[in-house]
Amino acid sequence: MRLGDDLLTRFTDTGLLVLPKLFSQREVDLLCAALQPLLAEDDPANIREKGGGAVRTAMGLHLRSPVFARLVRHPRLIGPALQILGRDLYVQQVKVNIKEAFEGEAWQWHYDFATHRHEDGVPAPLALNLHIFLDDVTEFNGPLYFIPGSHREGPAPATLDTASTSYPLWVVDRKTVARLASRNGLVSATGPRGTVLIFGDVMVHASPPNLSPWSRRIFSLIVNPTDNRQTRFQRPDYKHHRDFNPIVPLEDDCLEIDEEALAPH
Amino acid sequence: MRLGDDLLTRFTDTGLLVLPKLFSQREVDLLCAALQPLLAEDDPANIREKGGGAVRTAMGLHLRSPVFARLVRHPRLIGPALQILGRDLYVQQVKVNIKEAFEGEAWQWHYDFATHRHEDGVPAPLALNLHIFLDDVTEFNGPLYFIPGSHREGPAPATLDTASTSYPLWVVDRKTVARLASRNGLVSATGPRGTVLIFGDVMVHASPPNLSPWSRRIFSLIVNPTDNRQTRFQRPDYKHHRDFNPIVPLEDDCLEIDEEALAPH
Numbered sequence: 001m002r003l004g005d006d007l008l009t010r011f012t013d014t015g016l017l018v019l020p021k022l023f024s025q026r027e028v029d030l031l032c033a034a035l036q037p038l039l040a041e042d043d044p045a046n047i048r049e050k051g052g053g054a055v056r057t058a059m060g061l062h063l064r065s066p067v068f069a070r071l072v073r074h075p076r077l078i079g080p081a082l083q084i085l086g087r088d089l090y091v092q093q094v095k096v097n098i099k100e101a102f103e104g105e106a107w108q109w110h111y112d113f114a115t116h117r118h119e120d121g122v123p124a125p126l127a128l129n130l131h132i133f134l135d136d137v138t139e140f141n142g143p144l145y146f147i148p149g150s151h152r153e154g155p156a157p158a159t160l161d162t163a164s165t166s167y168p169l170w171v172v173d174r175k176t177v178a179r180l181a182s183r184n185g186l187v188s189a190t191g192p193r194g195t196v197l198i199f200g201d202v203m204v205h206a207s208p209p210n211l212s213p214w215s216r217r218i219f220s221l222i223v224n225p226t227d228n229r230q231t232r233f234q235r236p237d238y239k240h241h242r243d244f245n246p247i248v249p250l251e252d253d254c255l256e257i258d259e260e261a262l263a264p265h
Numbered sequence: 266m267r268l269g270d271d272l273l274t275r276f277t278d279t280g281l282l283v284l285p286k287l288f289s290q291r292e293v294d295l296l297c298a299a300l301q302p303l304l305a306e307d308d309p310a311n312i313r314e315k316g317g318g319a320v321r322t323a324m325g326l327h328l329r330s331p332v333f334a335r336l337v338r339h340p341r342l343i344g345p346a347l348q349i350l351g352r353d354l355y356v357q358q359v360k361v362n363i364k365e366a367f368e369g370e371a372w373q374w375h376y377d378f379a380t381h382r383h384e385d386g387v388p389a390p391l392a393l394n395l396h397i398f399l400d401d402v403t404e405f406n407g408p409l410y411f412i413p414g415s416h417r418e419g420p421a422p423a424t425l426d427t428a429s430t431s432y433p434l435w436v437v438d439r440k441t442v443a444r445l446a447s448r449n450g451l452v453s454a455t456g457p458r459g460t461v462l463i464f465g466d467v468m469v470h471a472s473p474p475n476l477s478p479w480s481r482r483i484f485s486l487i488v489n490p491t492d493n494r495q496t497r498f499q500r501p502d503y504k505h506h507r508d509f510n511p512i513v514p515l516e517d518d519c520l521e522i523d524e525e526a527l528a529p530h
Contacts, residue, residue, distance in 0.1 A: 209371060
């Protein structure tokens with residue numbers, strides 16, 4: 001799969017791409033079925049909500065499930081990423097972010113490179129975050145909000161917030177958010193399940209809580225160029241993986257293969 | 266001002282009406298100018314955010330400002346309310362709800378009649394809540410979410426929540442919200458400043474926090490039939506006023522008069 005020039009231009013201009021229904025209902029069903037047993041595991045890579053027991057983020061999924069091992073090599077994710085970055089990529093992080101119905105918390109304004117730089121010593125803000133919506137994402141169940149074009153100035157000032165969420169987060173101060181948003185506005189990334197969202201490492205984004213009665217699960221694969229690999233290793237492997245071998249894409253039907261292999265003969 | 270049959274039917278079916286830009290920019294400017302000094306007052310009718318000093322709700326405004334005294338008799342608010350209810354109305358509550366940029370909290374799922382019944386002994390769920398947006402209300406700055414049609418079953422079960430917000434609230438349980446929303450979906454009431462929103466006393470609604478850099482102020486007038494007046498008086502007057510004289514609408518230009526009277530001669 002290749003992005004057309006119009007999409008590449010849009011990505012350069014706005015810093016994000018929303019590609020509706022890039023994965024089929026059947027493929028998303030396979031991913032959800034593979035996810036379900038992983039959430040029940042007592043694993044440090046299952047990170048829970050601040051106040052409760054619900055898993056908010058399940059990480060390291062490609063090492064915990066053959067389906068997700070293939071998903072991180074899926075050509076509909078890796079093809080566009082290779083096209084945008086034009087060099088070898090490694091798998092940096094593999095997770096599903098879950099905002100449970102009524103429970104999912106807000107995330108403050110931040111961008112991912114602040115964490116990648118401060119925690120992992122990543123040299124440059126080149127990583128891409130590749131999302132697949134596993135549920136319909138609407139304005140009501142905790143979509144990501146972006147400031148379009150916020151990537152153009154490069155990394156904004158960021159400070160570590162350990163209080164607001166269950167996960168320490170390098171956040172962007174309000175003055176910077178107000179300045180960027182007053183120029184470019186805000187957009188929310190919504191779409192039906194199977195939709196793909198791509199955004200870069202300095203895109204400023206946030207997310208409201210999920211007040212709706214519908215859960216919101218999003219698969220997230222972060223890929224980073226192998227020549228921009230991490231230089232610090234203080235975080236656990238499941239937050240930044242250490243296999244720097246270049247990702248080799250599989251065939252387009254790589255998820256379907258699994259179901260057939262598992263089907264009764 | 267009278268609502269057409271299409272709008273009356275929509276109100277009967279969905280339980281709410283959004284009437285874009287019913288008040289002019291100039292009129293909204295007048296209201297904002299009248300509001301500003303009231304927010305600085307040290308008054309128990311100014312209710313503050315749970316954790317901070319920002320005023321979240323300023324109440325009793327028609328007794329504190331001549332502009333708001335006229336606004337509660339404005340024909341563009343009272344006309345539709347008289348048309349819908351068909352009987353004499355009194356001024357039950359007059360406030361501006363403010364969700365400050367970055368600060369404004371969420372409100373859980375609730376409907377107003379639970380409070381009006383339990384706290385004030387209002388016999389029947391007839392009151393109407395008449396809103397004017399004093400700022401543009403978007404998906405990003407804390408709009409009201411509604412379950413359309415949730416008024417049709419009458420009052421849902423409700424319990425008193427004193428923990429979630431700075432204001433005790435009779436909330437609807439999650440099971441009921443899920444059941445109603447799965448049938449009718451959710452809508453958010455958004456629109457430019459000057460937009461009017463009308464909804465009834467058993468409409469189930471909620472509101473997300475304001476993560477945006479833009480404040481969101483909404484004027485709210487609750488009117489109730491004089492023959493459905495409160496029977497308990499435990500709450501302060503500014504939460505449920507005790508002047509049961511029928512509201513007599515003023516002229517359509519009643520807000521403008523003020524500015525001219527104040528202009529230099």
